[in-house]
């Protein structure tokens with residue numbers, strides 16, 4: 001059986017400037033949406049260490065730093081980069097449809 005694809009429009013391309021991250025929702029999933037050198041990436045927005053929004057943190061290149069304790073992740077891969085972070089963060093596929101940025105959460 002083929003599952004239907006579940007792409008959800010979360011933002012317009014113009015709403016995420018290059019080098020920035022915004023908070024969006026895909027259904028009830030909190031997403032951090034990144035524009036890194038004109039390419040869009042999505043991770044879960046809630047830090048794996050405690051409850052903080054990565055979209056409130058700082059994006060430097062492709063590294064997002066959590067605002068609460070300074071944990072760092074690779075935004076493109078979700079890889080955690082050491083203490084206090086012990087778990088990677090989930091990433092989601094992103095595609096562009098016209099002006100819309102879509103994320104696939106399931």
Ligand code: FES
Pocket residue numbers: 047048049050051052066067068069070071072084085
């Ligand atoms: S909540 Fe993100 S590093 Fe602690």
